[in-house]
Amino acid sequence: MEIYTASVNLLAITPNAEKLIEEAGRTCYLSLDRITEGSETNFIRRCIINGHHSILEHASASFRVLGASRAFTHQMVRHRLASFSQQSQRYVNEEEFNYIIPPSIADNDEAKKLYMQFMDNARQTYKMLRSMHIKKEDARFVLPNALESQIVISANFREWRHVFSLRLEKAAQWEIRNVCIQMLAILQKEAPSVFGDFIIDEATCTARSNIIK
Ligand SMILES: Cc1cc2nc3c(=O)[nH]c(=O)nc-3n(C[C@H](O)[C@H](O)[C@H](O)COP(=O)(O)OP(=O)(O)OC[C@H]3O[C@@H](n4cnc5c(N)ncnc54)[C@H](O)[C@@H]3O)c2cc1C
Numbered sequence: 001m002e003i004y005t006a007s008v009n010l011l012a013i014t015p016n017a018e019k020l021i022e023e024a025g026r027t028c029y030l031s032l033d034r035i036t037e038g039s040e041t042n043f044i045r046r047c048i049i050n051g052h053h054s055i056l057e058h059a060s061a062s063f064r065v066l067g068a069s070r071a072f073t074h075q076m077v078r079h080r081l082a083s084f085s086q087q088s089q090r091y092v093n094e095e096e097f098n099y100i101i102p103p104s105i106a107d108n109d110e111a112k113k114l115y116m117q118f119m120d121n122a123r124q125t126y127k128m129l130r131s132m133h134i135k136k137e138d139a140r141f142v143l144p145n146a147l148e149s150q151i152v153i154s155a156n157f158r159e160w161r162h163v164f165s166l167r168l169e170k171a172a173q174w175e176i177r178n179v180c181i182q183m184l185a186i187l188q189k190e191a192p193s194v195f196g197d198f199i200i201d202e203a204t205c206t207a208r209s210n211i212i213k
Helices: 017-029 039-049 053-058 070-076 109-131 136-142 157-167 174-190
Strands: 007-013 060-066 083-086 151-156 198-201 206-209
Touching (some): 039 053, 053 157, 070 083, 070 151, 157 206
């Protein structure tokens, strides 16, 4: 089965995340008495502008990503301060693997035909190796980067901001931008004081912070 678009589910987020960040941050200044309804917004924004980003580490969010490729996950797992649990190619049988088709290939009939033939061949070769009692951990060497791979990603808010600033630049790859923009949109709703400075450009699937340093 072929897949074109990745989807993102928020699995968990720190409850009252912004209030927790404010309470932690105000401990630095012993200004807990200034906590009121809505006071977190200005406090958090000021801290971000001033570079006091460590307070954002008190809150975190976890996402499940479906329908993205192994090429995507390979880029994502480079973020060392995040935590990952990814579908194993040693333990999961990939005889009926799904794969992602990049839009540039999906939009080109000739390229798409060639690409799908290659995927069929890879699938057949994998199946034949398995039928020869080759272990999954070795048969997987013929699996393509296009393979769909499930992954759960957890990170604190400081790291998510870092991920978005790198992966939502126009220089970043289309698939990781596609996933990250979905995660950013969710976090902007959940924690607008922390993520609201990122301006999303849906047309180019990019985002950048409007904070000028
Ligand atoms: C457009 C683009 C193109 C890329 N191309 C390539 C490529 O061709 N080849 C390639 O190998 N990678 C490539 N990468 C991946 C890139 O080099 C990083 O590995 C990846 O973006 C993770 O970034 P990071 O290390 O800043 O983030 P994280 O690992 O998420 O770390 C967050 C921050 O923590 C700090 N930190 C973490 N670990 C350390 C440490 N050990 N020492 C000091 N500080 C640390 C740093 O400040 C870091 O920015 C590319 C990334 C992008 C966005």
